[in-house]
Amino acid sequence: MKDIIMKRFNKSSIALTLLLSLPVANTYAALPLTAEESNNLIPYKEISVTGSYLQAQNAADDISKAADEAGAKYYHITGIEQPATGTSTDRAIVYADIYLSNAPIAVSKDEATHNGIVLYPRSKALYYLPFEIVKFKGSYNNTSEIMDSASKIAAEKNAYAFYVYSITADDVKNNEQEIDVALYKKDAPVRDFIISKAIAGQDAYEITSDAFKVMKPYQTIVFHGTFNNTSEISAAAQKYAIANDAHFYYVKEVSANRADTAQTVYVNLYK
Missing domain, CATH: 3.30.1660.10 (Flavin-binding protein dodecin)
Incomplete structure (x- = not known):
């Protein structure tokens, strides 16, 4: 992860420590992250901008400004969506995850x-x-x-x-x-209401559909993005669960938008 970040920002001379810990004030707008760079970072929150955008990347300047105003240092554009109503065919909503300069990294820790x-x-x-x-x-x-x-x-x-x-x-x-x-206990059993997966680096777990029927969420959140499969949706939901300090989560609903446009994901959060 360190090598990826350092290679990405060498040209602009932004040190890795800026991303990890130092709250250094500067006049630069928020900077973009690639999908690979953002993969192991926990987002601060989701933002969106609306404008005349034919492609998601056309909104980069506006997203950067909005992220900067929200106090973020980095952003990653996650999807584009056509509004339900509008006067122009190129009118669109673009979504992005934003990250603080000290965004936590999802890595396992030694005991x-x-x-x-x-x-x-x-x-x-x-x-x-x-x-x-x-x-x-x-x-x-x-x-x-x-x-x-x-x-x-x-x-x-x-x-x-x-x-x-x-x-x-x-x-x-x-x-x-x-x-x-x-x-x-040393031989403690695995919780029977979570979807089993490797525990390394997992700071929130997806619960089963049976558990969803009986467990009461303390909050339901919504985020947007373009996903290829349910695994990608679950991974994104997990990051948002961690960002909201949830222990467990369940993907309650996913909108069926047309290809290449942002999907809306509803997630229940549990302690």
């Missing part, structure tokens, strides 16, 4: 340990079924202190691994937080 207990990365924590979820409260100065307390609870419960599911402010005045920590 760490705390007090001898494995700290599962999010990908494994969501993939496997915990044997217990414990709630506790306390006043903590940083996440390191929270991890220390969570791992000690895991050790007391004879857990092989743990994952801190959520941290919420329970008493703001006294700086007290409420923490949910999931505990796992």
Whole structure:
């Protein structure tokens, strides 16, 4: 991924660190990413522009400006769509994903340990079924202190691994937080309501159609793009699920637009 990004931006002398972490202010408009470059990045959100565009790339300048105004550093055009009504045959809506300068990269992380207990990365924590979820409260100065307390609870419960599911402010005045920590056995079973796939780098999982019938989503999102198959739709939906901090997702509906125009995708999000 680093080699791809560096090759792409060598001519304009934009360092890789700008994309990954540095919030450097400049006067340049947002820059385009190829499909390959955007593949492992998590989008900030979707934007669109409407104008007289015969092709999606004709809207690049307008997309770049809109992305820049939204505080993004990069964009990737995902599709073009003819409006339902209009006065011109070249009137079109062009959609794009936009990315911040520190857009998170979807890569797997090495496992760490705390007090001898494995700290599962999010990908494994969501993939496997915990044997217990414990709630506790306390006043903590940083996440390191929270991890220390969570791992000690895991050790007391004879857990092989743990994952801190959520941290919420329970008493703001006294700086007290409420923490949910999931505990796992070494041979923990895979959750039976997700579509099984390789867990490396997966920070949100697609649920089955049976689970969709009984699980209640906390949000439904919409995005657009041109897709060749359901696998591409699912991959895009997963990125948007991660961007919205969802644990699981389900592609509820996909519009049947004509070839080479943007499809509208509706996705349910779950914790």
